[in-house]
Amino acid sequence: MTTLAALQTTLAAEHAAVYVYGALGAQTSRSATPELYAAISAAYAEHRARRDVLTRTVADLGADPASSAASYELPARLDTPERVTRAARDLEEAAAATYASLVANTAGARRRWAITALNDAAVRVLAFRGTPEMLPGASEYADR
Amino acid sequence: MPPRLSSLSRAATTRRTVVGAALAGLAAVSGCDAGRGNDDDGSGVSTATDPDTALVDRVTAEVTALAGLVASAAVTYPRLAPTVRPFRELHAAHLEVLGAERSGGRAGHQSFDGAAAALREIRLREQRSQQRLVAASLAARSGDLARVLACMSAGTAQQLALLRPAPSGEQAG
Numbered sequence: 001m002t003t004l005a006a007l008q009t010t011l012a013a014e015h016a017a018v019y020v021y022g023a024l025g026a027q028t029s030r031s032a033t034p035e036l037y038a039a040i041s042a043a044y045a046e047h048r049a050r051r052d053v054l055t056r057t058v059a060d061l062g063a064d065p066a067s068s069a070a071s072y073e074l075p076a077r078l079d080t081p082e083r084v085t086r087a088a089r090d091l092e093e094a095a096a097a098t099y100a101s102l103v104a105n106t107a108g109a110r111r112r113w114a115i116t117a118l119n120d121a122a123v124r125v126l127a128f129r130g131t132p133e134m135l136p137g138a139s140e141y142a143d144r
Numbered sequence: 145m146p147p148r149l150s151s152l153s154r155a156a157t158t159r160r161t162v163v164g165a166a167l168a169g170l171a172a173v174s175g176c177d178a179g180r181g182n183d184d185d186g187s188g189v190s191t192a193t194d195p196d197t198a199l200v201d202r203v204t205a206e207v208t209a210l211a212g213l214v215a216s217a218a219v220t221y222p223r224l225a226p227t228v229r230p231f232r233e234l235h236a237a238h239l240e241v242l243g244a245e246r247s248g249g250r251a252g253h254q255s256f257d258g259a260a261a262a263l264r265e266i267r268l269r270e271q272r273s274q275q276r277l278v279a280a281s282l283a284a285r286s287g288d289l290a291r292v293l294a295c296m297s298a299g300t301a302q303q304l305a306l307l308r309p310a311p312s313g314e315q316a317g
Binding site: 096100101103104105108111112114115118119121122123125126132133134135136137138141 | 230233234237238241278281282287288290291292294295296297298299301302303305306
């Protein structure tokens with residue numbers, strides 16, 4: 001995979017993450033579940049920021065940045081804080097895998113940025129009641 | 145079975161050669177052509193084994209030393225053992241991925257000024273280790289090795305986020 005293709009793949013994933021986090025935020029009550037609301041809001045902001053960086057990076061390489069879809073498939077049920085939390089955890093685990101792949105396909109400053117994003121996603125998994133892994137983002141080692 | 149970066153069981157093959165072969169194999173397992181990692185400079189996995197082997201050796205030595213430190217703290221302060229167990233498991237798993245023996249960390253001759261100080265030392269050393277794993281990932285010529293090292297740093301970051309202060313009432317011995 002070329003660096004540009006990996007960046008476009010990551011950008012497409014961030015478009016989806018922003019969309020889904022928007023839906024998760026709409027299902028989260030600031031008054032009833034303030035911690036979850038804060039965590040969802042922070043994650044939403046972070047993914048938007050990363051999406052914007054990726055868009056600029058792809059454009060700087062002379063390519064048309066991948067555009068977002070009109071809509072994305074949402075988890076089937078988001079009617080409880082537990083289900084919202086699980087959906088957010090799944091998103092962050094997927095983000096960790098996506099950024100791990102970006103690490104493999106970049107070098108220098110872009111790789112450093114991808115490593116930071118991978119680490120952030122891995123730690124954010126814990127905020128959504130995830131369990132630590134030996135190598136977050138590398139599913140082939142998940143049984144360790 | 146998950147891949148290793150090297151396999152010492154293949155006695156007829158030098159470790160350097162095995163690391164390169166395993167790195168090439170990782171690309172297939174990870175589901176993408178992630179071998180280059182050089183921003184399209186055209187370099188490939190098979191030509192980049194020497195510096196990466198030295199990198200793997202250095203990271204292995206660092207993780208081994210850190211495993212010894214944590215084991216020593218657990219032996220010196222048994223009530224710390226549950227607190228540091230996740231780090232011991234992390235080190236053992238990382239060493240296995242790196243192709244080293246999964247020993248769980250042999251206690252060294254470290255001295256600590258109390259359990260709280262031991263835990264502070266572990267936190268500090270783990271933070272440094274996490275930063276060195278990031279640096280090693282940046283230095284790796286192979287994209288697959290860079291990915292694994294970055295994932296190791298993420299695993300360390302998770303454990304650091306979960307690490308709590310030492311339980312009170314620690315006594316040496």
